[in-house]
Amino acid sequence: MRKTFSWRGIGAIPESGLRLKEEYAHLDAEIAYGDLLPAEKKEDHTACFCGEILRGKAEPTQCALFGKGCTPQHPVGACMVSSEGACHAYYRFRQV
Ligand code: SF4
Incomplete structure (x- = not known):
């Protein structure tokens, strides 16, 4: 259903x-x-644009909070929460 x-x-x-x-x-x-x-x-944080990232319209590094206010230890948006999230993966493998 x-x-x-x-x-x-x-x-x-x-x-x-x-x-x-x-x-x-x-x-x-x-x-x-x-x-x-x-x-x-x-609602998502106003500066978070996980939606655009999920649609391929932006990259995590374009977010002003990426690696600063938003990290895997202190995620602001859903894309940074789990290891399969785009922001989390960028953060982890680009060694920010
Ligand atoms: S999860 Fe964090 S880094 Fe990714 S878009 Fe949202 S606020 Fe920015």
Whole structure:
């Protein structure tokens, strides 16, 4: 089953998000932990442009916060959080 999902840097796309079938609802974290999830999505930092990076319209080094205010130890945006994030990978392999 699909639902409307909001993608970083792209926006909401109808039927682009997956949902578990009813028979697996007991394994659905959104149902099990729904009370613990934030009601509203937290907006990105205004200087962060992970969306443009994800769409290939900018490189991490073009961000004013890259390697300064935003590092893997203190990430500002999602692209710097996990090791597969573009900013994180740039930071790690360009040895900033
Ligand atoms: S994750 Fe950090 S470095 Fe990457 S665009 Fe966002 S603020 Fe800039």
